[in-house]
Amino acid sequence: MEEFWHNGQHKRIPQDLAKRTLRKLDLLNAVKEIKDLKSPPSNHLHQLHGDREGQWAISVNGPWRLCFRFDNGDVYDVELIQYH
Numbered sequence: 001m002e003e004f005w006h007n008g009q010h011k012r013i014p015q016d017l018a019k020r021t022l023r024k025l026d027l028l029n030a031v032k033e034i035k036d037l038k039s040p041p042s043n044h045l046h047q048l049h050g051d052r053e054g055q056w057a058i059s060v061n062g063p064w065r066l067c068f069r070f071d072n073g074d075v076y077d078v079e080l081i082q083y084h
């Protein structure tokens with residue numbers, strides 16, 4: 001995901017999601033507290049459970065989510081996944 005954030009291209013990210021995904025990655029880079037991701041409401045910030053315990057997710061578009069770990073104001077292990 002870091003490579004995509006720097007150059008805007010990744011073979012596994014659909015082209016129609018690229019622009020919106022980059023905006024969401026910029027947002028993740030800027031936040032200092034997890035509560036900062038509650039706005040805008042379209043982020044649909046939520047904590048994950050089960051085998052993703054300790055991770056958070058925000059909506060990108062439709063079934064696409066950015067999942068990540070948040071610790072001491074930093075975001076780690078970011079991945080774009082498709083629910084369903």
